Amino acid sequence: MSSHAASRGEADSSVLGAEGADRPLVALVGPPNSGKTTLFNRLTGLRQKVANYPGVTVEKHVGRVRIEGDGSLDLVDLPGVHGFSARTLDERVTKDVLEGRVEGIRAPDALVLIVDATRLENQLMLVEPVLELELPTLLVLNMSDELAARGGHIDDAALATRLGVDVVRTSARTGDGVESVREYLSAVRAVPGGAPPVERHLTNVKVGTSLPVVDAFAARRRLVREVVDEAGFIPPGPSALTERLDGFFLHKLWGPLIFLAVVLVVFQSIFTWAVPAMDAIDYLIVSSGDWLGETLPDTWFRSLVVDGVFAGVGSVVIFLPQILILFLFLGILEDSGYMARAAVIADRMMYRVGLQGRAFLPLLSGYACAVPAILAARTIDDERDRLATIFVTPFMTCSARLPVYALLIAAFIPDEPLLGPFVGRRAAVLLGLYGLGIGAAVGTAFLLKRTLLKAKPTSFLMELPPYRIPAPRTLALRLLDRSKIFLKRAGRIIFAVTIVLWTLTQFPRTEFGAPDIEESALGRIGQVIEPAIEPLGFDWRVGVGLVTSLAAREVIVGTLGTIYGVETADEDSLALQETLRRDLTTGSAIGLLVFFAFALQCMSTVAVMRRETAGWKWPMLQFGYMLLLGYTGAFVAVRIFG
Amino acid sequence: MRLVFNLSEKAVQSLPVAHEVERSAPDLRLGDIPLRQEVELVSIDLPADQAEPLLERGVLPGCRICPVRASPGGDPIVSVDGSLLAIRRETADCLCVRLLASLGDAG
Numbered sequence: 001m002s003s004h005a006a007s008r009g010e011a012d013s014s015v016l017g018a019e020g021a022d023r024p025l026v027a028l029v030g031p032p033n034s035g036k037t038t039l040f041n042r043l044t045g046l047r048q049k050v051a052n053y054p055g056v057t058v059e060k061h062v063g064r065v066r067i068e069g070d071g072s073l074d075l076v077d078l079p080g081v082h083g084f085s086a087r088t089l090d091e092r093v094t095k096d097v098l099e100g101r102v103e104g105i106r107a108p109d110a111l112v113l114i115v116d117a118t119r120l121e122n123q124l125m126l127v128e129p130v131l132e133l134e135l136p137t138l139l140v141l142n143m144s145d146e147l148a149a150r151g152g153h154i155d156d157a158a159l160a161t162r163l164g165v166d167v168v169r170t171s172a173r174t175g176d177g178v179e180s181v182r183e184y185l186s187a188v189r190a191v192p193g194g195a196p197p198v199e200r201h202l203t204n205v206k207v208g209t210s211l212p213v214v215d216a217f218a219a220r221r222r223l224v225r226e227v228v229d230e231a232g233f234i235p236p237g238p239s240a241l242t243e244r245l246d247g248f249f250l251h252k253l254w255g256p257l258i259f260l261a262v263v264l265v266v267f268q269s270i271f272t273w274a275v276p277a278m279d280a281i282d283y284l285i286v287s288s289g290d291w292l293g294e295t296l297p298d299t300w301f302r303s304l305v306v307d308g309v310f311a312g313v314g315s316v317v318i319f320l321p322q323i324l325i326l327f328l329f330l331g332i333l334e335d336s337g338y339m340a341r342a343a344v345i346a347d348r349m350m351y352r353v354g355l356q357g358r359a360f361l362p363l364l365s366g367y368a369c370a371v372p373a374i375l376a377a378r379t380i381d382d383e384r385d386r387l388a389t390i391f392v393t394p395f396m397t398c399s400a401r402l403p404v405y406a407l408l409i410a411a412f413i414p415d416e417p418l419l420g421p422f423v424g425r426r427a428a429v430l431l432g433l434y435g436l437g438i439g440a441a442v443g444t445a446f447l448l449k450r451t452l453l454k455a456k457p458t459s460f461l462m463e464l465p466p467y468r469i470p471a472p473r474t475l476a477l478r479l480l481d482r483s484k485i486f487l488k489r490a491g492r493i494i495f496a497v498t499i500v501l502w503t504l505t506q507f508p509r510t511e512f513g514a515p516d517i518e519e520s521a522l523g524r525i526g527q528v529i530e531p532a533i534e535p536l537g538f539d540w541r542v543g544v545g546l547v548t549s550l551a552a553r554e555v556i557v558g559t560l561g562t563i564y565g566v567e568t569a570d571e572d573s574l575a576l577q578e579t580l581r582r583d584l585t586t587g588s589a590i591g592l593l594v595f596f597a598f599a600l601q602c603m604s605t606v607a608v609m610r611r612e613t614a615g616w617k618w619p620m621l622q623f624g625y626m627l628l629l630g631y632t633g634a635f636v637a638v639r640i641f642g
Numbered sequence: 643m644r645l646v647f648n649l650s651e652k653a654v655q656s657l658p659v660a661h662e663v664e665r666s667a668p669d670l671r672l673g674d675i676p677l678r679q680e681v682e683l684v685s686i687d688l689p690a691d692q693a694e695p696l697l698e699r700g701v702l703p704g705c706r707i708c709p710v711r712a713s714p715g716g717d718p719i720v721s722v723d724g725s726l727l728a729i730r731r732e733t734a735d736c737l738c739v740r741l742l743a744s745l746g747d748a749g
Binding site: 083085119120122125217218221235236246247251252345347349381456458461462464 | 688689691692694695696697698699700702703704705711712713714715716717719722723724725726727728729730732733
């Protein structure tokens with residue numbers, strides 16, 4: 001277990017471990033949508049790292065703040081929470097970090113509590129549990145410019161006196177006031193050995209958050225009311241912009257239409273805008289692989305590097321443009337406030353199949369790649385809903401399926417019109433495969449919520465933040481983050497799997513070196529599973545492809561190319577299409593398509609599932625279920641079309 | 643409405659505030675309130691784990707709450723403390739409310 005914890009903690013021990021102990025650690029706390037991350041990015045810039053907290057799926061963002069002429073300190077950006085009731089994972093982690101109970105991270109020396117000043121009463125619900133920690137605290141009234149613009153007012157000096165903390169006003173988006181946060185941090189840095197704990201006198205709120213629930217919250221609410229009254233808080237008028245936009249985006253007719261349009265644009269952009277970049281990456285990988293192949297001496301090592309590592313890791317890196325475009329869109333949608341509205345619109349549909357509105361985002365991401373999609377499901381607060389969502393996410397037609405679909409459809413489905421001149425037979429098959437995925441996802445979610453994940457209907461609660469223009473800086477940093485995580489997670493597993501597969505093609509050695517594929521360990525594995533796949537009309541060659549495509553679905557294209565001795569095997573390869581037509585019937589080809597629509601042929605997804613569910617139970621169940629569905633589906637398809 | 647009866651027994655135990663406030667004669671729920679009419683929350687007929695996220699966001703007995711819009715699916719979007727919250731109508735039907743005295747019997 002300890003080795004697991006170490007690998008999950010990833011490489012930020014240099015930031016937070018013993019050697020950093022001389023730098024103070026400041027924790028950034030605040031409710032969601034308070035501008036917390038924007039402020040964090042303003043303060044730390046690129047000097048930040050993302051990792052998981054040991055054993056859980058909550059991301060840990062740690063950065064270093066440089067203080068002029070006076071060294072630096074560490075800043076940890078905690079998840080946005082409304083309280084520390086430890087109901088959700090985010091709340092539990094926040095509480096544990098603040099109380100210094102998380103392995104590998106020191107107890108913070110001071111806190112920065114950031115709130116959205118335009119919704120002060122709502123946001124200050126967090127102030128009492130934070131002040132109870134009795135740490136030096138800075139209260140940041142973010143979006144103060146907006147408060148003033150909408151006719152609101154707050155006396156920050158009175159607020160500071162009442163709460164016994166320092167108060168500053170900022171606009172993290174424009175950068176106004178961020179200097180005063182830096183000054184506070186510099187004061188924290190100046191105190192040797194950390195400031196002494198602060199004693200605070202908040203009358204009659206010394207109630208734990210455990211029992212009785214309502215009393216604790218009511219007391220907290222009374223305190224907030226007192227505090228804002230004493231500080232002369234005048235709430236701002238309603239945001240005209242938000243009202244007008246909501247009238248449009250949540251309109252009975254326009255709302256769903258705009259929602260559909262947004263989905264289509266995201267969808268379309270994943271597939272069209274990404275193509276040039278993907279071609280470029282493909283070209284770079286292939287040509288650098290070729291160059292290496294010519295440069296290195298002809299040994300097993302060259303084969304490992306060129307055929308194994310370059311081809312394998314390349315098959316993952318190629319999806320990076322799609323993932324970047326997807327996350328750019330999702331980032332804009334999220335930061336502008338639209339995503340919350342989209343979740344509300346999707347909630348009714350999702351609720352019917354047993355999911356909830358927040359599942360919309362991961363399912364949409366699943367069309368690019370299930371790995372980031374499963375990570376995106378972390379925002380789902382209900383654990384059963386989250387499990388059901390990530391269980392069905394791999395049914396969405398990810399882009400790794402497309403090369404397989406393209407090859408088989410081009411080889412077996414005639415290019416002729418089906419319904420009028422616009423819907424061809426090939427397009428209809430492709431659409432049908434997308435439909436199969438959606439159908440399987442809906443059916444499975446429905447089934448899961450009535451069996452394994454059965455629960456009373458949970459409530460769906462979504463805060464609709466005011467609409468805002470996304471900050472390019474925050475977007476860019478998040479993109480950087482996401483791509484690093486994707487490359488690390490997916491790259492690592494693909495790297496390992498490709499080395500194993502490559503090794504299997506190299507043994508047993510013959511006097512001429514590597515054996516023919518039929519004689520190799522991999523070929524024999526294909527022959528061993530042949531009886532199992534014979535009812536589907538697949539021979540050992542396809543069997544080998546099924547085994548290698550466990551690494552990533554599109555790997556089967558290259559494998560079939562190797563086995564059939566076709567030099568340049570890609571999905572447009574005419575030679576490969578012809579060979580395939582000799583070996584497979586149309587029925588079997590459709591069976592193979594259906595198999596790929598359902599089966600979880602993706603080790604990266606399995607690995608991510610294991611992390612996200614903290615165990616093997618769910619990934620194994622998911623793998624077995626999807627394999628069974630794939631096999632059955634293929635069997636039925638072969639009987640229908642054979 | 644089914645939901646209410648299933649859950650209310652448990653809810654009374656977990657949410658002691660419910661009986662401190664005298665109930666308004668007809669059992670009025672947030673789901674029955676027309677748009678843009680501000681009301682006062684009396685009690686929450688939900689088990690504690692479902693009520694807690696509401697409580698944390700300031701949806702507490704005694705607070706003012708106003709349905710401002712309906713989502714395309716017919717779920718209410720309410721304004722509380724200057725924040726907008728989207729809830730399901732099933733949840734809205736578990737929130738007992740009272741009309742504000744100054745508005746009389748407008749509902």
